[in-house]
Amino acid sequence: MSYLSSPRLCFNGFFQADVSTINNDVRFYDSAHFKPQYQLPSSSGVSPNGAWRPEGTGIFRLVGCRITGGWLDGAAVSAKQDPVVGMALENSDQRVSGKLVDLDPQQQLVSEIWGMALRLTDAGARAYFNGRYAVAAFNNAWTRQKEDSAPSDQKIGAAYQSVLEGVVWSDVSVSPLLQALQAASGDGLLSIQFNVYGYGRDPSIPRYTIGRITGTIGPASAAEPRRFVLGRQMMPKLGPNPLLPIYRINAFQCLVDPERCTVTADFGNALKIEDASGTLVDEGELSLAVLKSPQVDDGAKVGADAIEILGQVPYLQADWYSTTAGVQTFDYASNEWVREHIAGQPLVVVKTVDAGTWQVLIQESIGGLFARTDQYVYRLNPGESASLRFYATRYGTPIAAQLALAEDNNMIGGAGSGQSIPDVPVPDVGVPLSALQYPAQVETNADGSAAIATVSADPAGPGNPRGYIDGQVYGIGYQLADPPQPAKYNASPFNFVSVLLFDQHPVPAEPTWYGDIQPILVQFGNLYPIMSRHLVDLGDYDSVVRHADILTLAFSLPVEDPNYMPVTRDLSAGRRATLLKWLNSPGEDGLPLKGVPTSAEAAPAAVPQQVTAVPELDLEPLQRGGKTEFLLQLQARKNMEKGG
Amino acid sequence: MLKVRRELIEGVKQAGKKEDLYRYLQNAIELEHATIPPYLTAMFSLKPGRNEEIRQLIRSIVIEEMLHLTVSANILVAIGGWPEINTPHFIPKYPGPLPMGIGGEGFEVGIEPFSKKLVHDVFMVIEEPEHPIPIQTFAESAEEYGTIGEFYRAIQKKIIELGNGIFVPGSDKRQVQEWFGYTHLFPVTDVDGAVKAIELVVTEGEGTSSDPFQSPGDPAHYYAFAEIYHGRKIIKTKTGYAYGGAPIPFDESGVYPMKPNAKISDYPEGTQARVRVEQYAYTYSSLLNALHESFNGKPDNIQVAMGLMYELRIEAVSLMSTELGDGSGLTAGPSYHYVNVQGGMGPASVP
Numbered sequence: 001m002s003y004l005s006s007p008r009l010c011f012n013g014f015f016q017a018d019v020s021t022i023n024n025d026v027r028f029y030d031s032a033h034f035k036p037q038y039q040l041p042s043s044s045g046v047s048p049n050g051a052w053r054p055e056g057t058g059i060f061r062l063v064g065c066r067i068t069g070g071w072l073d074g075a076a077v078s079a080k081q082d083p084v085v086g087m088a089l090e091n092s093d094q095r096v097s098g099k100l101v102d103l104d105p106q107q108q109l110v111s112e113i114w115g116m117a118l119r120l121t122d123a124g125a126r127a128y129f130n131g132r133y134a135v136a137a138f139n140n141a142w143t144r145q146k147e148d149s150a151p152s153d154q155k156i157g158a159a160y161q162s163v164l165e166g167v168v169w170s171d172v173s174v175s176p177l178l179q180a181l182q183a184a185s186g187d188g189l190l191s192i193q194f195n196v197y198g199y200g201r202d203p204s205i206p207r208y209t210i211g212r213i214t215g216t217i218g219p220a221s222a223a224e225p226r227r228f229v230l231g232r233q234m235m236p237k238l239g240p241n242p243l244l245p246i247y248r249i250n251a252f253q254c255l256v257d258p259e260r261c262t263v264t265a266d267f268g269n270a271l272k273i274e275d276a277s278g279t280l281v282d283e284g285e286l287s288l289a290v291l292k293s294p295q296v297d298d299g300a301k302v303g304a305d306a307i308e309i310l311g312q313v314p315y316l317q318a319d320w321y322s323t324t325a326g327v328q329t330f331d332y333a334s335n336e337w338v339r340e341h342i343a344g345q346p347l348v349v350v351k352t353v354d355a356g357t358w359q360v361l362i363q364e365s366i367g368g369l370f371a372r373t374d375q376y377v378y379r380l381n382p383g384e385s386a387s388l389r390f391y392a393t394r395y396g397t398p399i400a401a402q403l404a405l406a407e408d409n410n411m412i413g414g415a416g417s418g419q420s421i422p423d424v425p426v427p428d429v430g431v432p433l434s435a436l437q438y439p440a441q442v443e444t445n446a447d448g449s450a451a452i453a454t455v456s457a458d459p460a461g462p463g464n465p466r467g468y469i470d471g472q473v474y475g476i477g478y479q480l481a482d483p484p485q486p487a488k489y490n491a492s493p494f495n496f497v498s499v500l501l502f503d504q505h506p507v508p509a510e511p512t513w514y515g516d517i518q519p520i521l522v523q524f525g526n527l528y529p530i531m532s533r534h535l536v537d538l539g540d541y542d543s544v545v546r547h548a549d550i551l552t553l554a555f556s557l558p559v560e561d562p563n564y565m566p567v568t569r570d571l572s573a574g575r576r577a578t579l580l581k582w583l584n585s586p587g588e589d590g591l592p593l594k595g596v597p598t599s600a601e602a603a604p605a606a607v608p609q610q611v612t613a614v615p616e617l618d619l620e621p622l623q624r625g626g627k628t629e630f631l632l633q634l635q636a637r638k639n640m641e642k643g644g
Numbered sequence: 645m646l647k648v649r650r651e652l653i654e655g656v657k658q659a660g661k662k663e664d665l666y667r668y669l670q671n672a673i674e675l676e677h678a679t680i681p682p683y684l685t686a687m688f689s690l691k692p693g694r695n696e697e698i699r700q701l702i703r704s705i706v707i708e709e710m711l712h713l714t715v716s717a718n719i720l721v722a723i724g725g726w727p728e729i730n731t732p733h734f735i736p737k738y739p740g741p742l743p744m745g746i747g748g749e750g751f752e753v754g755i756e757p758f759s760k761k762l763v764h765d766v767f768m769v770i771e772e773p774e775h776p777i778p779i780q781t782f783a784e785s786a787e788e789y790g791t792i793g794e795f796y797r798a799i800q801k802k803i804i805e806l807g808n809g810i811f812v813p814g815s816d817k818r819q820v821q822e823w824f825g826y827t828h829l830f831p832v833t834d835v836d837g838a839v840k841a842i843e844l845v846v847t848e849g850e851g852t853s854s855d856p857f858q859s860p861g862d863p864a865h866y867y868a869f870a871e872i873y874h875g876r877k878i879i880k881t882k883t884g885y886a887y888g889g890a891p892i893p894f895d896e897s898g899v900y901p902m903k904p905n906a907k908i909s910d911y912p913e914g915t916q917a918r919v920r921v922e923q924y925a926y927t928y929s930s931l932l933n934a935l936h937e938s939f940n941g942k943p944d945n946i947q948v949a950m951g952l953m954y955e956l957r958i959e960a961v962s963l964m965s966t967e968l969g970d971g972s973g974l975t976a977g978p979s980y981h982y983v984n985v986q987g988g989m990g991p992a993s994v995p
Contacts, residue, residue: 014989016919018962057958063919064987088985093930094937095948096955121984206915210989533692534961535954549823550954553947563951 002229003161003191003218003327004255004264007072007180010325011089013065015196015213017100019111020056021625023527023568025417026105027424030468031523032606039529042621043203048419051625052152052201053209055530058567060100060113063210065089067120069323072177074260074331076324083122084175089217092117093126098133099567103377104473105416106429107498108630110137110377114569115562118164118192120178128172129182131164131190135560136227137377139494140269141627142250143243144197149275152622154211156243156631157197159269163226164190164217184219191220195268195325198276201622212278214268214325223449225374225391230448231255232263232347232396233370234270235490236362237298242411242493243631247299247361248272248283249349251492256342256396261333263288263310263347268326270362271315278321285352286313286361288330290338290345295366298490301359307350308338344368344395366486368395371403371478374450376497380436381573382461382504388497389450390442392480398448401480402441405453407433408477408496414633417625418617427466427608429473435462436474436501441481455497461504468606470572471502505574511582512595513541520575524566545591552583615640648790649745656798662723662810668799669720673727674743675792676713678736679770680706681928681980682753685902686767688960688978689757694898698758698872701892705865711824712845715832717939718819719803719841722832724812730936732982735928739905746770746792755978756904760894764873771849771866777856777885793846800842808834820943823950856885900964902977910979911968911988917976919988920963924978926986927956 022028025048028038037046039054067087070077079085091097098116102108112135119130137160144157167188172178181190194215200207224230232254236245245251252270256263265288272281289307296302310330314320332338346368350358374389392401413429415421435458442453455476462472476497479485508516518539525531525538536551537543544551554565555576565571571579587593615636623629656668687702717727728734736743739754747753747769756762773793803810816831823829832838847858849865856867856878863871867878870887877889903910908925911918934949966976 013987016923055961057955057962059955059959061923061986063923064985064989064991090985091926093926093984094933095930096927096951123984126984206919206989208916210919530958530961534958550950553950563948563954 001184001191001219001221001224002231002255003193003216004229004231004253004266005184005191005218005257006074006260007177007184008070008216008218008327009067009084009177009181010069010214010216010323010327011065011194012068012214012322012325013089013212014063014210016059016061016063016210017196017199018057018059018209019053019100020058020528020530021051021053022529023102023105024051024108024625024630025419025421026415026426026469027421028527029105029523030424030606031519031526032468033424034526038526041203042624048421049624051417052203052622056209057530058099058101059097060116061091061097062089062118062213065213070177071327071329072180074262074329077177082175082177084120084177087120087122087128090119090121092119092130096562098562101567101569103137103379103498104500104570105469106414106427107412107473107475107500108416108627109141109411109494110498112137112377113160114567115560115564124174125170127168127170128175128178129167129169129190131167131188133192134162134165134226136160136162138196139227139376140251140492141243141494142245142269143241144250144269144271145273145275146281150200150202151620152200152202153276154199154201154626154628156627157195157269157273159193159195161191161193161227161229163220164192181217181219187220187222189220189222191218191226192216193266193268197273198278200276201626207276212276214278214322216266216268216325216327225372225389225450227374227376228372229253229255230391230393230396230398232368233365233393234347234349234362235365235492237490238493241635245362247359249362254347258343261339262329262331263342264327264329266327267313267315271326280315280321282316283351286315287311287350287352287358288313288328289348289350289358290342291348291360291363292341292345295346295486295488296348296360296363298360298363301353301357302350304356307348307358308335309350310335310338313349343397346395364395366489367483368393369480369483369486369489371401371444371480372495373478373497376495378455378497378499379502379569380455380457380499381502382457383459385454385456388438388442388453388455390444390453390478391448391450392444398446399444400446401444402482403444403478404441404481405438405476405478406440408475410475410477411493411496411634412473412475412498413612414630414637415614416633417629418615418619418633418636419624420616424468425608425611426614427469428610428612430475431465431472431610432462434458435460435472436499438476455499457501459504462501464503465609467608470570470575471500474499474501500570502572502574505572505578507574507577507581510585510593511578512593513544513582514595514597516578517544517582517592520571520579524568528566528568541594548583548592552580555579555583612637613640648792648795650790652744653790653795653798656795656802659802659806662806665723665799665802665806666720666725669716669725670728671744672716672796672799673713673720673729674734674736675746676709676716677729677734678742678746678753679709680713681735681738682755682766683709685755685978686758686762688957689900689902689964691898691900692961694895695758695893697892698894701868701872704862705868707824708848708865711828712848714820714824714829715841715845718829718832719838721818721939722812722815722838723810724815727936727939729939730933734932735980735982738980742770744795754905755980757902757977758899760873763869767869768866768873771864771869773864773866777854792849796842796846800839803838804835811835818941818943820938820946822946901974902964903968903972903974904977906977906979908979908981908983911976913988913990915988916966917968920959920966921976921979922983922986922988924956924959924963925981925983927952927959928978928980929982929984931956932982
């Protein structure tokens with residue numbers, strides 16, 4: 001069960017991601033070279049600067065989201081049929097907002113939502129249901145919005161899939177759909193997927209830090225993966241730009257229900273948009289079809305004998321996107337050939353060229369083969385380990401397969417931005433390799449249960465390879481080994497595991513402000529000025545001591561708590577323990593120990609052990625300090641490496 | 645002249661059983677809360693790094709108002725009542741009168757940025773003691789009126805009269821105890837505890853009848869506001885007290901020019917100001933929800949409420965630095981309305 005099952009709810013509205021942009025350049029972590037101007041916005045005209053939102057709060061929240069449609073018993077549900085359509089999907093009204101958190105300045109493509117809770121409400125009830133959003137990162141960050149639509153908009157859209165946990169229901173007798181959803185859901189879970197797009201970065205427009213969101217909520221069970229659907233995976237052929245499929249349809253997933261004879265396909269993040277409104281670009285007549293052969297060349301033109309059309313994608317109908325979130329169910333009950341063959345033949349999206357000719361824009365993963373790990377973002381302290389949960393499927397059915405795991409740093413590394421900061425080197429990522437251990441192979445299970453691969457961090461940690469920034473980031477790639485990955489296989493550049501491995505940080509017997517605490521807090525204060533300027537001056541002993549109670553609370557909370565400190569989740573267990581020990585060990589004056597200032601000579605040099613050359617980028621000010629720049633820089637760096 | 649409606653004090657005096665006191669303690673909770681939005685707004689309107697001394701003075705007063713709210717709620721819980729905090733009418737209408745007719749006929753309190761006039765005309769009136777100590781020009785005599793202090797003392801007296809039997813055994817487990825320190829906040833389980841707690845509330849608010857300081861160096865609210873207004877700390881002189889101590893400087897340019905007394909609907913949909921004011925109102929409402937839970941069986945939830953207070957402070961910065969762009973030169977100002985949803989971008993508009 002998942003959001004592609006029945007029943008489901010669709011919602012539409014806005015989201016705010018009020019991120020701080022200073023920590024988008026790894027070189028700004030070098031406190032010794034940090035300049036006050038790095039906290040200025042790009043609009044200040046100085047360079048380098050803190051990009052388009054240096055005073056961001058990190059808040060992620062839904063804004064004005066409403067249930068706009070639903071699906072129950074094989075039919076769409078309207079407001080006339082069910083009062084659930086029109087209800088508000090809101091954030092928690094009992095605690096602080098969720099926070100959007102990057103894993104690391106050198107891996108900004110797995111931004112996670114932490115500490116969000118959602119509820120369904122209207123004038124009749126505070127919460128028909130509420131639940132905690134299980135921490136999840138986006139995936140499938142494809143370029144969706146037209147380049148010329150609004151220069152400073154984020155043109156990349158992305159999809160989040162997760163579950164609501166600890167779901168509590170109140171009386172839902174007003175809504176047949178909610179009753180059915182409650183009955184179908186187990187384990188206190190609901191499956192939730194949403195697409196984010198049309199994000200504004202221009203401080204002068206109303207949509208500043210705000211974007212559009214449309215998504216789907218359906219039943220879930222604990223036995224299934226949370227962050228993807230055990231279903232049919234549509235994989236595009238990529239060109240030189242890894243985020244721009246050649247035939248314009250992004251990766252998406254489908255679910256075949258053989259009992260109901262339906263295919264439910266999620267086009268919510270697959271289609272291009274004109275602008276931030278989410279108006280879908282007219283790509284011509286598109287249909288979902290079943291291919292009669294095992295595979296086809298991407299972009300090939302085919303005749304009627306090559307495919308069996310399941311139905312047109314009604315994406316050009318007004319309100320289709322906003323009321324369905326792009327999730328469309330196709331009924332094949334009356335098509336005998338499809339009934340017999342859909343389980344073993346690939347799905348395709350075709351575009352009508354003329355009567356009797358179609359072009360294949362995207363096809364199911366070749367051979368129907370697909371491998372995925374459920375969770376793909378980890379933070380590990382030295383000595384900790386994590387269990388990666390792997391699945392392999394053929395045409396959506398779990399299979400026993402052997403997967404190979406290996407280093408994959410294609411989508412990580414770099415400075416994060418292309419600004420010119422010559423005095424600070426950019427650390428290399430993924431080194432030393434030996435600090436992170438994982439098996440070279442993992443065997444998946446045919447019964448649909450997860451196969452576990454344990455990733456362990458060396459108890460000694462990576463040994464501060466990056467100098468001025470804690471720990472190291474690693475990418476772990478995986479692919480099918482047996483059965484082997486077929487030729488011409490379109491793999492997703494996003495399907496790898498990102499790990500942030502923290503350095504070892506022994507807790508001193510008597511931590512002092514100057515010796516141990518200031519270096520940690522000054523860096524955080526530099527990168528998160530909204531906190532330092534308005535709540536606690538993290539570089540100032542007196543200010544920190546004055547707020548010792550609230551800091552002690554915030555540093556003591558579990559990492560999932562929305563009030564956890566720091567909101568960026570980039571403090572190792574050792575550093576946190578040091579902070580807490582310091583806060584809880586007052587000296588004779590009743591205050592945490594101040595110590596004596598360390599001389600510059602005594603402080604260890606905070607320089608990376610291995611560095612990487614980064615190209616400068618010539619960008620508009622509002623393009624700086626975000627996903628776009630991170631990607632452009634990765635690409636430019638790869639071009640530079642290729643060119644020698 | 646500061647006034648509490650006389651019938652309220654009379655009502656307390658007439659109470660025959662503990663249940664009769666519930667509504668008056670609920671009134672006290674509402675009154676203590678009612679001062680927080682105006683004080684908090686004035687404090688938040690001070691730009692970072694400027695007017696730090698004024699900010700700290702107001703901050704300490706706001707914290708004590710929160711303490712007083714907590715004390716009143718704990719006493720209500722101690723005698724078997726249930727504070728009600730998560731309702732739309734809990735937040736007074738601003739600008740408008742304070743609960744219980746505080747401040748007397750025609751006295752209204754609004755939501756405004758910091759100014760000395762605001763401190764003098766509103767905050768000092770709210771906090772004016774039963775018997776102000778003559779300090780320089782403050783020599784008005786007090787005749788017949790009811791004050792907040794008098795109201796609290798009536799409750800104090802009634803609790804003594806009703807005796808220890810009104811306290812519900814075990815209710816201390818449901819009382820909020822954290823964040824204010826044990827000397828200021830302690831479980832109320834009997835008459836002595838309640839008397840002591842109320843004494844503290846009255847003293848912090850008004851000082852004593854002979855001393856403007858609630859504790860050495862820490863003037864009662866009225867005198868602290870007067871210090872800000874006069875721009876000097878209060879000191880003891882040979883003839884009494886005077887605002888003649890260290891200067892408390894005020895930099896007028898260090899205040900956000902926020903729109904006063906804003907309603908959510910004052911801001912057009914699809915603007916940054918509208919989105920941020922709705923966010924602020926939502927967070928404030930969430931804070932009341934969290935406090936309600938804290939005083940209704942989940943005292944540990946006060947930690948969650950603390951997180952919301954800090955988030956509110958950060959959201960205030962975003963709000964008050966958002967220019968309205970309507971030619972007024974103003975930035976967005978907060979609205980204190982109890983809301984269940986937050987929007988502001990309009991149904992489908994994408995500007």
